[in-house]
Amino acid sequence: MAQIFHRSTNVLSRLSIFGFVFILAGIVWIAYIVNRSPYITEVGMAQVQPVPFSHKHHVSGLGLDCRFCHTSVETSAFAGMPPTETCMTCHSQIWSDSPMLEPVRESYRSNQSIEWNRVYQLPGYVYFDHSIHINKGIGCSTCHGRVDQMPLMWRASPMQMEWCLNCHRNVEQYVRPRAAVYQMDYQPPKDQVALGEKLVKEYKVQKLTDCYTCHR
């Protein structure tokens, strides 16, 4: 019986077996890159909101403290979202006829909540608590970035498990004095590790890496 394939096709078949490994590796690599890309993690993408609220204006422009609006960040898991009354504390008189702020006034009149679009949202199976991070000296800007420079809020960090664990394993590289937690332009000193180790002792910071810390 005559051969169907010419001898030279052997090379091709060997090549394709060999190449398959690379193709597999390539697919895994692309998946890895995509998973860390802003497309999945939404890092750096500004969120559209019903009112174009600007942290840049209110925080660095007017010098408001985060806690003026996010009142429960020190004491509970949830940072707290400002009720319409908080906006009206000032906007009852400031820009009180600007069309941009009409949804705020409408919400105040009708007692319907403004529906902000979430920027950060962990999956339902992850437990997170703000108060412990604040009280152990982790600054807002470590996780949320330079909020005071954001005209609209965007994600500054991926909020993936790897990212949380990186800090939980190496807390001494991230802790800062409690007094600087709300300071947006905080720069870690050159001897961060020395300072970190001192603060870790002082605040009794533990390295929590057990799965049940976050999955409970």
Next chain:
Amino acid sequence: MALPLLIGVGCRTDMHVQPRYRPMQPSHVFDDGRSARPLIEGTVARGHLRVDELLYTGKVNGKDSEVFPFPITQEILERGQQRFNIYCVPCHDRTGSGNGIIPQRGFRHPPSYHIDRLRQAPVGHFFDVMTNGFGAMYSFASRVSPRDRWAIAAYIRALQLSQQAGLNDVPPAEQHKLLSEGK
């Protein structure tokens, strides 16, 4: 062929989106769309009965109190300073002059804390202003806890004293420093 299919089937999001409410998540059950329900009037949570008239209203027998409901220590003053700087400074300014950044942008100017009427006002008045609001100023009761409101009131008293202080109130060791700086 089977592999991608299996992977596809594996990507379910049941655990991502669990049938429970996170804080302030919208709800379809209630007309106003809020999952956080307002308390029915008259509800008292266990341990939250507000029987202490002085602590929660700043009044004694219906009149603004002259005294604090608990002793004021250095710690409480520092707490008061911190809270004052967060919630009041945007309008009242760090010194209490009423010249904060928000009035500069067009909000009604609050009075200075250092006018005679407010220097003579009982501490309960400050507590009452924070609790119920005053004129153009909104209430801060939902943002600042009662104990913190008293701490702020104590700090305002300290601010008022500081603006009236003379050279003799400065510890002797510091006096010559001030004098030489003044030259």
